[in-house]
Amino acid sequence: MMKRVYTSATPMMASFLHDVLENAGIRCILKNYFLSGGTGELPVNETWPELWVQEADETRALAVIRLTLEARTNAPDWTCPSCHERIEGQFQACWNCGYTAESA
Ligand SMILES: [Zn+2]
Secondary structure, eight states: EEEEEEOSHHHHHHHHHHHHHTTTTEEEEEEEEETTTSSSSSOOGGSOOOOEEGGGGGGHOOOOOOHHHHHHTTTEEOOOOOOEEEEEEEOBBBBBTTTTTTTT
């Protein structure tokens, strides 16, 4: 029995949390990841990426996700090194030019 533990309109975020859960030893499945950002022929909320885990891992997975999101929300603001835009700490990518810390 699988349980959905996360849904996001942001594929990058769902992918990030997938890696976080796997690193925590929780097997999880990322659904709809490749559909999102597609042609727009499907209703948007049906193509949002979803993270699913085994029911036995649900509580732990939700805790890991919550802690991860809290840590990101509490992150300090940063300045984009590419375009010098001020970015809120919860965002890892620059909304202005698309710069991400991971791609640097
Ligand atoms: Zn930028």
